[in-house]
Amino acid sequence: xxxxxxxxxxxxxxxxxxxxxxxxxxxxxxxxxxxxxxxxxxxxxxxxxxxxxxxxxx
Numbered sequence: 704x705x706x707x708x709x710x711x712x713x714x715x716x717x718x719x720x721x722x723x724x725x726x727x728x729x730x731x732x733x734x735x736x737x738x739x740x741x742x743x744x745x746x747x748x749x750x751x752x753x754x755x756x757x758x759x760x761x
Contacts (some may be wrong), residue, residue, distance in 0.1 A: 708719070709721065
């Protein structure tokens with residue numbers, strides 16, 4: 704969908720969706736002492752745990 708059509712489609716939510724909203728876990732880590740120990744999202748997805756292997760058709 705072209706950006707100029709987003710407001711008509713999403714209404715007031717278009718401004719929220721278009722906003723640059725960087726996020727970081729730095730504050731959470733600082734306040735709680737939390738340190739992740741498992742793979743990150745991309746590494747986890749690349750490992751293929753969430754996708755079925757293709758099957759051969761007979």
